[in-house]
Amino acid sequence: xxxxxLILIVDDEDEMRSYIEKLVTSFGYQTSSASNGAExxxxxxxxxxxxxxxxxxxxxxxxxxxxxxxxxxxxxTPVIILSGHGDTKNVVRAMKMGxxxxxxxxxxxxxxxxxxxxxxxxxxxxLEVKRLKEEMGKQISYDILFxxxxxxxxxxxxxxxxxxxxxxxxxxxxxxxGKELVARAIHAASLRHDKRFVKISxxxxxxxxxxxxxxxxxxxxxxxxxxxxxxKFELANDGTIFLDEIGDMHPSLQAKLLQVLQDGExxxxxxxxxxxxxxxxxxATNRDLExxxxxxxxxxxxxYRLNVVSIVVPPLRERxxxxxxxxxxxxxxxxxxxxxSFTTLSNETMTRFMNYDWPGNVRELENMIKRVxxxxxxxxxxxxxxxxxxxxxxDIQYNINEKPKxxxxxxxxxxxxxxxxxxRSISKKALxxxxxxxxxxxxxxxxxxxxxxxxxxxxxxxxxxxxxxVYELDKRL
Amino acid sequence: xxxxxxxxxxxDVFQYFLDLEIKKAMRYQYFFSLLIIEPDLTVDxxxxxxxxxxMAELIKEEVRTTDVIGRMGKNNFYVILSHAxxxxxxxxxxxxxxxxxxxxxxxxxxxxxETISVGGACFPTHANELGNLVRNATKMIxxxxxxxxxxxxxxx
Numbered sequence: 001x002x003x004x005x006l007i008l009i010v011d012d013e014d015e016m017r018s019y020i021e022k023l024v025t026s027f028g029y030q031t032s033s034a035s036n037g038a039e040x041x042x043x044x045x046x047x048x049x050x051x052x053x054x055x056x057x058x059x060x061x062x063x064x065x066x067x068x069x070x071x072x073x074x075x076x077t078p079v080i081i082l083s084g085h086g087d088t089k090n091v092v093r094a095m096k097m098g099x100x101x102x103x104x105x106x107x108x109x110x111x112x113x114x115x116x117x118x119x120x121x122x123x124x125x126x127l128e129v130k131r132l133k134e135e136m137g138k139q140i141s142y143d144i145l146f147x148x149x150x151x152x153x154x155x156x157x158x159x160x161x162x163x164x165x166x167x168x169x170x171x172x173x174x175x176x177x178g179k180e181l182v183a184r185a186i187h188a189a190s191l192r193h194d195k196r197f198v199k200i201s202x203x204x205x206x207x208x209x210x211x212x213x214x215x216x217x218x219x220x221x222x223x224x225x226x227x228x229x230x231x232k233f234e235l236a237n238d239g240t241i242f243l244d245e246i247g248d249m250h251p252s253l254q255a256k257l258l259q260v261l262q263d264g265e266x267x268x269x270x271x272x273x274x275x276x277x278x279x280x281x282x283x284a285t286n287r288d289l290e291x292x293x294x295x296x297x298x299x300x301x302x303x304y305r306l307n308v309v310s311i312v313v314p315p316l317r318e319r320x321x322x323x324x325x326x327x328x329x330x331x332x333x334x335x336x337x338x339x340x341s342f343t344t345l346s347n348e349t350m351t352r353f354m355n356y357d358w359p360g361n362v363r364e365l366e367n368m369i370k371r372v373x374x375x376x377x378x379x380x381x382x383x384x385x386x387x388x389x390x391x392x393x394x395d396i397q398y399n400i401n402e403k404p405k406x407x408x409x410x411x412x413x414x415x416x417x418x419x420x421x422x423x424r425s426i427s428k429k430a431l432x433x434x435x436x437x438x439x440x441x442x443x444x445x446x447x448x449x450x451x452x453x454x455x456x457x458x459x460x461x462x463x464x465x466x467x468x469x470v471y472e473l474d475k476r477l
Numbered sequence: 478x479x480x481x482x483x484x485x486x487x488x489d490v491f492q493y494f495l496d497l498e499i500k501k502a503m504r505y506q507y508f509f510s511l512l513i514i515e516p517d518l519t520v521d522x523x524x525x526x527x528x529x530x531x532m533a534e535l536i537k538e539e540v541r542t543t544d545v546i547g548r549m550g551k552n553n554f555y556v557i558l559s560h561a562x563x564x565x566x567x568x569x570x571x572x573x574x575x576x577x578x579x580x581x582x583x584x585x586x587x588x589x590x591e592t593i594s595v596g597g598a599c600f601p602t603h604a605n606e607l608g609n610l611v612r613n614a615t616k617m618i619x620x621x622x623x624x625x626x627x628x629x630x631x632x633x
Binding site: 041061068073195235 | 608
C-alpha cells in the first residue's frame with residue numbers, strides 16, 4: 001500500500017491544525033490543511049485527498065454541513081470527525097451522514113494513528129471490492145464474445161490497442177454479429193468508461209429529424225421547434241457516441257458529421273453559435289461503404305475520416321467454434337431470467353446448430369435459445385430446423401423487409417442464391433413474389449377496389465384482404 | 478417529504494427528483510438547470526430559521542410551478558429549472574436575487590435587508606452528469622461568495 005497518500009485536515013484552530021498535521025506527517029502521510037469549510041471543499045475538488053480529518057465545530061459552515069457537501073461531491077472520500085465538546089448528538093448525526101469514524105478531543109497520538117489506519121484499510125477494501133465487481137461485470141458481458149475463437153480474440157486485442165486513444169473506430173459486420181457490443185467494449189476499456197455512452201441509430205429516425213437528434217436545434221428553428229433542444233452530441237460530451245447504421249445517413253448530414261469529427265464543433269439547427277464538444281465517435285454499419293462511396297451515396301472524405309481503424313466482426317458461420325460457448329451462455333442467461341432449469345442441449349440439436357449457417361448471426365442464435373428456454377423444450381426449435389431448414393433465413397429476410405436475395409423479378413429468371421437455399425424455399429419465394437406483384441397490379445387497375453379485385457383474381461374477398469396484409473401492400477405504394 | 482421549517486422538499490426527495498430530471502433530460506433531450514441558492518447570512522441561528530422560511534416563499538414565487546425546490550443543507554436551497562438553458566437560467570436567478578435583495582424582512586427590531594448568492598450550472602451545456610453538474614454549481618456558488626456575495630454566477 002502506498003503510504004504517501006494525502007490527508008486533508010480541516011480545523012479552524014491554527015494550533016490544533018498544525019499539531020494534527022505534524023502527527024499525521026510523522027505517520028508517513030502527506031498532509032494539506034484548510035481552516036474553514038469552503039476552503040476544505042475547494043481542496044477536496046482540487047487535490048482529491050484519500051481521507052479527511054475534520055473538526056465538527058467551526059464558524060460559518062459547521063462540520064455537519066461541510067460533511068454533507070463532501071458526501072455530495074465525492075461520496076467515496078472517508079471523513080473522520082473531531083469533536084471536542086462531548087457533543088454526542090452531533091457526532092451521531094455525523095456518523096449517520098456517512099462519517100467513517102470520530103475522535104474525541106483531547107486525544108492520544110496513538111488513537112489518531114489507529115483510527116486513520118482502520119479507516120484507510122476499510123476504504124481500500126471497498127475500492128478493491130468495487131474494482132473486482134466491475135471487472136467481473138465486464139468479463140461476463142464481453143469475455144463470452146471475445147474469448148472463444150481466434151477471430152474474436154484478434155478483435156479483442158485491436159480493441160485494447162485503440163480503446164485508450166480517441167481514435168474514431170468504424171465497426172463493420174453483418175447484422176446481429178455484435179457490432180454494438182464491440183462499441184461498448186471499446187467504451188468500457190477507454191479512459192471515458194465512467195462517462196456517457198450514447199447510442200443513436202441513423203436508420204431508425206427520419207432524415208430530417210436525425211439532424212436535430214444529433215445536433216439539437218434552437219427555439220423557432222422550424223415550425224414546431226417550440227423549445228431549444230440539445231443534440232446527442234452535446235449529451236455525449238466527454239463520452240462516446242455510437243452511430244449505428246451510419247451507411248444509411250443522408251449525404252447532407254454526412255457533411256455536418258464530418259465537420260464535428262474534424263473540429264469538434266457544430267451548430268445547432270437554426271443556431272449561429274458553434275457548440276464545442278469532446279466526443280469519441282464509434283460508427284457501425286452492415287453496408288459495404290466502399291461500394292456506397294463509389295455509387296455516391298456516401299461521402300468519400302467522411303469514409304476516410306471514419307475508417308481510421310476499422311474492426312470487422314465476422315459472421316457467426318465463420319466462427320462456428322464459438323457456438324457451444326454462446327449456447328451455454330444464453331442458456332444460463334435465459335434460464336435465470338425466466339426461472340427455468342434448462343441447462344444443456346441434446347447432441348442432436350447441437351449438431352444441427354453447428355451445421356446451420358446462422359444468417360441472423362448471434363442475435364438469431366440468442367433468440368433461438370430464448371425460445372428453447374421459454375418453451376422448455378428443444379423439439380419446438382428442432383422440428384423447425386428439420387423440416388424447414390434454411391427456410392428460416394428467407395423468413396427472416398422477408399420479415400425485416402430487406403430486399404429478398406432471390407428474385408423472380410422482371411427477367412422471369414430465378415437467380416440461385418449463393419449460400420445454400422433449398423429448392424423448396426426458392427420456389428416458395430418466387431411464388432410469393434409473383435403473387436404479390438399480380439395482386440398489386442390488379443389493385444392498381446381497380447384503384448384499390450378490393451371487392452372488384454377479388455372477383456378478377458377469383459379468390460374470396462377475405463382471402464384477398466389476408467394476402468394484402470401478408471404482403472404488406474399499401475395504397476400509397 | 479417536506480422540510481418542516483421551509484416547506485420545500487427534503488434533501489433525499491430532492492435528490493431523487495434531480496436524478497430523475499437528468500434521466501428525463503437525457504432521454505427526451507431537453508435542457509435544464511440546477512441553481513444553488515445560499516443566503517449571505519450574518520445573523521444568529523435564532524432568526525435564521527424565520528428568514529430562510531421567507532426566502533423559500535420568495536423563491537417559490539419567482540420560479541414556475543413545475544420547478545423543483547429543495548433544502549439540501551442547513552443554509553441552502555437547490556432549485557431545478559426544467560427546460561431552462563443558460564440565458565433564461567441567468568435571468569431567473571437574477572430575478573430571485575433582486576427580489577430577495579429588495580424585500581424587507583421583518584424582525585423583532587424592525588425591517589432588515591438580506592441578500593443571497595446563487596451558483597448555477599446547465600445540463601448539458603456545463604455538465605451532462607449528476608456529479609459534475611452539482612460540482613459545477615457548487616464551484617459557482619463559491620465564486621459568487623468569494624466575490625462578496627449578492628451575486629449570480631454561472632460557468633462561462
